[in-house]
Amino acid sequence: MERTLIGSLKEHLNETVTVQGWLQTLRDQKNMQFLILRDRTGLVQIAHYRPANPELGNLISALGTESALTISGKVVENPVVKLGGLEIQLENLKVESPAEAPLPFDPFDKDNIPAIDFRMDWRYLDLRREQNLLLFKVQTLLEHAMREYWLKQDFIEIHSPKITGSPSESGAELFEVQYFERKAYLAQSPQFYKQMAMSAGFEKVFEIGPVFRADPSFTSRHMTEFTGLDVEISWIDSHEDVMVFTEGWLQYAYQRVKDVYGAEIEREFGVDIQVPALPFPRMTMSKAYSILKDMGYKLPPERKGDLDPGGERAIADYAKKEYGSDFLFVIDWPISVRPFYHMRHPDAPELTRSFDLIAGGLEIATGAQREHRLEILKAQALEKGLGLENIQYYLDFFRFGTPPHGGFGMGLSRLLMVLLNLPNIRESVYLFRGPNRLQP
Numbered sequence: 004m005e006r007t008l009i010g011s012l013k014e015h016l017n018e019t020v021t022v023q024g025w026l027q028t029l030r031d032q033k034n035m036q037f038l039i040l041r042d043r044t045g046l047v048q049i050a051h052y053r054p055a056n057p058e059l060g061n062l063i064s065a066l067g068t069e070s071a072l073t074i075s076g077k078v079v080e081n082p083v084v085k086l087g088g089l090e091i092q093l094e095n096l097k098v099e100s101p102a103e104a105p106l107p108f109d110p111f112d113k114d115n116i117p118a119i120d121f122r123m124d125w126r127y128l129d130l131r132r133e134q135n136l137l138l139f140k141v142q143t144l145l146e147h148a149m150r151e152y153w154l155k156q157d158f159i160e161i162h163s164p165k166i167t168g169s170p171s172e173s174g175a176e177l178f179e180v181q182y183f184e185r186k187a188y189l190a191q192s193p194q195f196y197k198q199m200a201m202s203a204g205f206e207k208v209f210e211i212g213p214v215f216r217a218d219p220s221f222t223s224r225h226m227t228e229f230t231g232l233d234v235e236i237s238w239i240d241s242h243e244d245v246m247v248f249t250e251g252w253l254q255y256a257y258q259r260v261k262d263v264y265g266a267e268i269e270r271e272f273g274v275d276i277q278v279p280a281l282p283f284p285r286m287t288m289s290k291a292y293s294i295l296k297d298m299g300y301k302l303p304p305e306r307k308g309d310l311d312p313g314g315e316r317a318i319a320d321y322a323k324k325e326y327g328s329d330f331l332f333v334i335d336w337p338i339s340v341r342p343f344y345h346m347r348h349p350d351a352p353e354l355t356r357s358f359d360l361i362a363g364g365l366e367i368a369t370g371a372q373r374e375h376r377l378e379i380l381k382a383q384a385l386e387k388g389l390g391l392e393n394i395q396y397y398l399d400f401f402r403f404g405t406p407p408h409g410g411f412g413m414g415l416s417r418l419l420m421v422l423l424n425l426p427n428i429r430e431s432v433y434l435f436r437g438p439n440r441l442q443p
Contacts, residue, residue, distance in 0.1 A: 370411025
């Protein structure tokens with residue numbers, strides 16, 4: 004049996020074909036039965052004249068929507084049919100897997116979409132919606148475009164371990180696992196291993212891989228496991244070099260998505276993809292604080308030196324009005340809210356050569372120039388209260404010649420949230436993991 008995809012049926016007019024997919028709709032009339040079959044490429048109407056084969060007609064009448072079917076028949080033109088002006092005249096039907104009735108919910112009833120947590124319980128049904136199929140096509144192209152850009156710039160891909168013997172950032176937000184007779188941790192970041200690649204002389208590396216954060220947050224933007232997009236670059240002068248790379252890479256990826264899926268995204272998500280202009284505006288953290296103060300926005304006391312989600316949205320609104328950009332680099336963060344390995348400004352040691360990238364009011368990336376000088380790195384670790392013995396393997400990377408370097412980490416699902424204007428990160432990930440969700 005040779006399968007024909009529904010999207011290519013116009014190439015097979017007046018031919019007998021075999022199609023496979025899900026029964027989305029059944030109109031069961033006295034003499035005529037109409038089945039709407041769906042595969043990943045589209046929909047087609049199948050017509051069956053019941054009196055011609057009553058036994059087949061009875062089988063069709065018993066079908067539940069979303070049953071998996073194999074159907075054979077002749078492709079004919081029918082201008083009355085809205086689905087491409089053609090239909091299949093049914094000859095044979097095989098039920099590969101019947102669907103129970105009733106369904107937990109109808110994925111195609113756009114007026115009655117259940118709450119997100121209920122849909123997460125039945126995620127495979129939720130993923131059958133056209134919008135979700137498109138989302139993951141977009142994700143696939145987005146990652147492909149990112150890799151294209153990296154490879155054009157002579158980057159090397161790495162895959163760092165996700166089980167580590169010590170924390171990669173700090174003692175917080177760690178998942179501890181039993182590793183034979185000792186403790187280990189799920190990696191919070193490939194940060195230290197990206198930097199090892201700089202000491203190894205790879206010069207430019209990237210990684211797409213899982214990241215784990217034991218963060219008990221129940222917000223619309225947090226997950227305990229997500230896909231990270233990580234980059235590290237050698238021989239930089241400052242964090243400005245990292246930002247220049249980041250904005251060019253994002254512009255390229257956005258353009259590829261717009262070129263291929265722009266029209267579909269506008270139809271399904273109501274979003275007109277805007278390819279960002281370069282350069283993205285830059286704003287120092289001190290200026291951001293000053294602007295927020297003038298706006299009357301008060302940051303929570305525990306966020307001193309940082310931005311909370313409301314502050315990110317407020318400063319993003321300002322950037323949109325002032326610069327006409329949905330993207331904003333907030334730069335030069337205080338060392339109090341940055342990790343020990345961020346390089347400090349030589350003329351302002353209380354500040355780091357670092358940035359957050361805010362897009363659509365949401366922080367999607369953090370980057371910096373790293374401190375590559377061993378003695379300074381050790382002093383900064385001690386200043387942060389870290390025991391050097393716990394990070395000795397990391398410090399060893401800097402003993403035998405390490406170039407100036409920097410990079411960034413970005414969350415793929417947050418980027419998709421911004422790109423498609425999604426309200427919740429649960430919508431932008433294949434299977435969500437949070438404090439209360441380990442299944443499916």
